[in-house]
Amino acid sequence: MSVKLGLLALLDEQPMYGYQLHTTFKERTGDTWPLNIGQVYTTLARLERDGLVEAAGDDGDGHQIYALTDTGRAELSQWFATPVARSDRPRDELAIKLSVALTVSGVDVREVLQTQRTATLRDLQDLTRQKAAVDEGDLAWLLALDSLIFQAEAEARWLDSCEERLLKKEVRR
Amino acid sequence: MSVKLGLLALLDEQPMYGYQLHTTFKERTGDTWPLNIGQVYTTLARLERDGLVEAAGDDGDGHQIYALTDTGRAELSQWFATPVARSDRPRDELAIKLSVALTVSGVDVREVLQTQRTATLRDLQDLTRQKAAVDEGDLAWLLALDSLIFQAEAEARWLDSCEERLLKKEVRR
DNA sequence: CGACACATGTAACACGTTACATGATTTG
């Protein structure tokens, strides 16, 4: 839903054509979440099919402009009014991986933890570096980066707590 | 990929039939990530199509047992050996929502933040309560819950930092 | 001219998800 509703929101600011949407989306989130240009068009087609946007003529340069319909506007404000629920979120691959790794024989969970921690900490450094390079005024991008940073930190902390639990378990044995 | 690889991992412990996989998956993650039984069968069919599992006769009760193939085992150990990359993860709906909300007229970002924080904190309480109810020995489930808790905490912190950034911006104006 | 940015689109596939059909077995 992210792409669908994200594009919808951008169109609420201002009717646009596909390529413009792509550019704007990239500006907004930096390259935090790369969006393939092709997906803009597929998504746009589906949005039109579902009556959330409509073709609104061209802009004089032959670009096909899309605009929100009333239904689209309704859907959008619904989105903003409703919190993102935990159940809406995709399964967490890492959590599942570790949960199942515990019982698969021949898998050294400690090693999985170790590998992941290394990767996560590297990501964290990387993100911090990226953040330092982002202009102070670019709020949207900063928020997006912050989000990733907080998540990576949480992940690191979680990995530590997993390690601790494993240790405790070994002691009990 | 989570379901696909998760089931693959469970089959590595022991060949099983569909319903059993469903039960086991649920045991492992509690009801942290509910898995529709239908999806087990669709996923199993796709895994077989891709040569990662194979039908391995029945268990004497007429249940169709599935087992890993060598390819499946290879894929699985590949999974465990490789850290989950940030780029593998799905787009974060909440982050995108707030990033785009900043510029959509008629949307009160503060209110969006407020609504989300309420929901997030409620989730956090809920998760903590759930965690208290989980048996100490159920490592896999505990890890899964912890993961959600750390994430929710990170989200709450992030929402705070968003609020701060907004305040700073308003002061600058 | 050639490379590059601008611009639009489609076919095809992966994965997740659910509603539905269907039947066997168990148990209150």
Place this chain on the structure above:
DNA sequence: CAAATCATGTAACGTGTTACATGTGTCG
């Protein structure tokens, strides 16, 4: 017996994603 649990599957759809085809305009 009726309800619940066990058990298997399929059709259909939503969303994400990419590889590819195709063309225009611009600038070094």
